[in-house]
Amino acid sequence: MVPIAYYLVLAAVLFCIGVAAFLFKRNIITIFMSIELMLNAVNLTFVAFAHQWHQINGQIFVFFVMVVAAAEAAVGLAIIIALFRVRQTLNVDQVNLLKN
Amino acid sequence: MQIALFTIFGLLAVAGALNLLLQRHPINSALSLVVVMMSLAVLYWSLGAEFLAAAQVIVYSGAIMVLFVFVIMLLNAGAEEHTRGSRVAAIVGFPGAAAIFCLLSFVFLSERHRLGTTRLGDSVTGVGSNISEISHTLFTSLLLPFEVTSILILVAILGAVVLARKEL
Numbered sequence: 001m002v003p004i005a006y007y008l009v010l011a012a013v014l015f016c017i018g019v020a021a022f023l024f025k026r027n028i029i030t031i032f033m034s035i036e037l038m039l040n041a042v043n044l045t046f047v048a049f050a051h052q053w054h055q056i057n058g059q060i061f062v063f064f065v066m067v068v069a070a071a072e073a074a075v076g077l078a079i080i081i082a083l084f085r086v087r088q089t090l091n092v093d094q095v096n097l098l099k100n
Numbered sequence: 101m102q103i104a105l106f107t108i109f110g111l112l113a114v115a116g117a118l119n120l121l122l123q124r125h126p127i128n129s130a131l132s133l134v135v136v137m138m139s140l141a142v143l144y145w146s147l148g149a150e151f152l153a154a155a156q157v158i159v160y161s162g163a164i165m166v167l168f169v170f171v172i173m174l175l176n177a178g179a180e181e182h183t184r185g186s187r188v189a190a191i192v193g194f195p196g197a198a199a200i201f202c203l204l205s206f207v208f209l210s211e212r213h214r215l216g217t218t219r220l221g222d223s224v225t226g227v228g229s230n231i232s233e234i235s236h237t238l239f240t241s242l243l244l245p246f247e248v249t250s251i252l253i254l255v256a257i258l259g260a261v262v263l264a265r266k267e268l
Contacts (some may be wrong), residue, residue, distance in 0.1 A: 001219060002106045005212040007143070010110045012204035014136070016197040017117040023193030027180040029126045029172055033133050036164065037117060040140055043152075051147045051218055056233045059149050060242060063234070066159050067249045071256035073164045077171045078263035084175050093183050 007048040014041035028083070028090050032076055039069050102220040105146055109139040124179040130168050137161040146220060150230045 018041060021034035043062045050058025080090070087095055116135035123129045137160045145153040208215070238246055 001217045002102050002146075003212055003217050004215040005208045006106065006110075007147070007218075008208040008215070009205045010106075010113065010143075012201055012208065013114055014117050015204075016201040017114070017121055019200060020193055020197040021117075021121045023189040023197070024121065024186055025129075025180065026183060026186050027126050027177065029168065029175075029177060030120075030129050030180070033120065033126075033129055033168060036160075037120065037133060037136060040137060040160070044140060044143065047144050047147045047149045047152060048218075050149070052216055056237050059152055059230075059234060060237055062149075062152055063155065063238070064245065064249060066155060067253065070159055070164055071253055073167055074256050074260040075263065077167055078260040080171060081175065081264045090175065090177050091180065091183075093186075 004048050004052045008045055011041045011044040011048070014038075014044070026091050026093060028080055028092050028095070029077075031092065032073075032080070036069060036073070039065060102146055102218065105142065105220075109142045113139040113143070126172050126177045126180070127169065130165060130172060133168075134161045134165050137165070147218060148230065151234050 015038050018034045018038035021037065022031055025031050025034060043065055046058045046062045046065070050056065050062075083095065084090060089095070113136045116132040116139065119132035120129045120136070123132065137156060141153045141156040141161070144156060
């Protein structure tokens with residue numbers, strides 16, 4: 001018997017660590033991984049609420065989030081490879097052409 | 101039993117996420133993210149989502165993380181250096197993330213009694229297995245979104261091939 005609230009708090013912890021990693025990390029691949037961590041945390045809340053309301057739709061939403069995350073990872077990593085070919089760096093501080 | 105399962109794998113997930121935040125080298129971050137995803141798969145299973153637990157292991161920690169590790173190896177990514185931008189982000193970002201966490205956990209914990217509890221082995225709607233419920237909904241009322249995602253994946257494959265070409 002675990003309260004649903006504990007699962008939600010765990011998801012909040014993971015989401016906030018993901019937010020902090022997104023802001024703190026300088027490597028573009030690690031930033032991308034922290035986005036995946038945030039998506040996973042949100043998926044956990046979806047599954048927990050699906051369990052609470054006895055609705056299967058929450059789990060199907062998680063399924064769609066997984067599909068979109070897979071597509072996003074493929075396209076995003078291809079963009080990172082193309083970026084690395086041009087700039088020879090993965091540091092986001094050095095990819096600032098739009099800034100000035 | 102379930103509280104022990106939740107405690108062990110919840111702490112493992114939080115430890116993996118913190119390790120992702122603290123490690124400098126991206127390959128260490130990627131492997132700790134695999135730990136997070138595997139422990140989340142166990143938590144999904146304890147919430148009665150067997151299909152999603154399997155999909156989490158296969159899609160997330162199998163396919164997506166292999167892609168990440170592959171790209172890290174391909175680009176020969178080294179340890180990151182901390183710059184002025186990351187110090188500003190630490191000063192602004194950590195209190196902000198802590199504030200979001202405090203707000204969320206305050207709301208969840210103050211509504212704890214209305215949210216109810218879970219039992220291990222509890223199926224979500226109580227009719228049939230988890231996979232048959234999901235597939236029944238997915239292939240009847242949500243058939244159009246399902247087909248649209250297949251087109252999305254096709255476009256993503258084409259986009260990845262075009263973007264990662266030698267001459268852009």
